[in-house]
Amino acid sequence: MKKIPVKDAVGSVLCHDITQIIPGVVKDIAFKKGHIIKEEDIPLLLSIGKENLFVWEKKEGYLHENDAAERLRACAAGQGLTFSEVKEGKINFIAEYDGLLVINTKLLYELNSLGEIILVTLHNNYPVKKGQKVAGTRVIPLVIDEDKIKKAEALMEQQKIVSILPYVAMKVGIVTTGSEVYHGRIKDAFGPVIRRKVEEYGCEVLGQSILSDDENKITQAVQEWIDKGAEMVICTGGMSVDPDDVTPSAIIKTGAELITYGAPVLPGAMFLLAYKGDIPILGLPGCVMYSRTTIFDLVLPRILAKERLCFADFAAYGHGGLCNECEECKYPDCAFGKGV
Template sequence: MRLIKTEEAAGHVLCHDITQIIKGVTKDAVFRKGHIVREEDIPVLLSVGKENLYVWEKQEGILHENEAAQILCRMCRGDNMHPTEVKEGKIELIADCDGVLKIDVEKMNAVNCLGEMMIASRHGNFPVKKGDKIAGTRIIPLVIEEEKMSRAEALTQGEPIFQIVTYQKKRSGVITTGSEVYKHRIVDNFTPVIEDKLKEYGVEMEDYAICDDKPEMITDAIHKMLDKGMDMIICTGGMSVDPDDRTPLAIKNVAEDIVTYGAPVLPGAMFMLAYYDGDIPIMGLPGCVMYAKRTIFDLVLPRVLCNEKLKAEDLYRLGQGGLCLSCPTCTFPNCGFGKGA
């Protein structure tokens, strides 16, 4: 940096904050470190007693924080998001639509490990809404080596660290099981819960069936919904290990790919996920989904609606953070539930 006369400072970059003190009114930085001085700023600078200024000198191979911030943003920004204006080396990313945030965590960690730059975000694999802040990025020093930014870019291999994947309008069928419901001994209180969950993501229940506990009846109902073109089938109830609970057997009779029967999540340990014909999800929901506010269904449904084909490993990773604390005031998804290692 070098010292110059304030009258000659237009176009130069400040190396430190300039504080303005007006008794009883303000004591704050009138210009921040990194500010590019304009002609109209000069009278203000003189009024706060700055006859001379320390400014940054452009050097070969050295980037100003705002220049580097644009590069960092470019590395992070994927589909369906936009950046805020750059300020003091900082840019935030804002969601342009509803969807699920996907993060390449390995790349984000690798960039953060370089030092002098940072990326902070909300958790991936969770829903975001249009207008949500999803990440903040910043260059730490006033200037940074261009070569270091090039190394950071190379770590991303040309692919953005963040993406927002939009929901798909899947044709959904719901099969409620249980002799007590089938024989009208009790009212079906499960299906309305599922309908409400689907509506959170703009999805309507297009087909509905009630079945006894006989696995062949449930199997037949699943086949009929597939024949009608359902893109997703949800079976409720009959998911425990009791001899009378035969929904898992019915799902196994239909689906070629059984991803899991059981998951390290409470509520929702007896959850089942399978796929028919490669990409049509069939889910078996345990009874807790009916009465608990948030369960494994809330963790899985958004990702399924984004056409993500989940693997067993995706569910096994939910163990850390897989315990819902049933807080008196639920703040999900802005809590620890489902945020695994």
């Protein structure tokens, strides 16, 4: 820190706040610590009695907070992000488009463990909207040892911490089973819910097959939708463990690879996911009909972001997988599914 005349301070960095006081009018900070003095600041500084200023003296091996924040942003940010202007060592990360927020939580922990620098984010696997703030970085001291930033850069040399995966709109085929629906005894309630939810992501529903509880016919219907160009097939009905609920076995009979049948999520425990090649086949439990938010809402954005889910992804849902079923649903701005 050094003391210099105000007239010589353009381009220098303030080491302290400067308060402006006009009796009966204002008493507030006119210039904050870390502010870079501009030519137009000089008249105001003189008017509030500042002939000299204490400014940061650039020193080899040390960085100003703003320069350090820019370097943090560059090494931490992946695809799908825009940024606020750097201010007081802080930069906000903003979603460039609708998509799935992906956080490397291990690297995030290691970065924040370095001290004097922070990166805070929304939860991993959060479905975000264009323009939404998703993360923010901040350098704590006004001046930081450059070695600390070099450690952060080395940590993230191979992988980024924050990225947004864009959704890929898919063509969807729906297979609804159940003799009661097939014979018209009750009206299908699954179809409208599924259509609404997938169309919110820009997907096209190719159509819906309504069948009795016949394993062979269900298998055939799933394959027919794939043959017609479906990039995802969603099956409803017959997902419990009752002897006449044959949808899971019918899905497996297509030759698809079973990822999970059952998941530690409530509502949504009797969920099934399988892949036939690259095509996801979902078996939805009955709760999707009547519960506002279920496992379907957790999994659908990840599938549309072209993640290929594995069993471990579902096992991790146990932490945070219990929905409070609030009277007014605020998902995704709540704890549901946020343990992963």
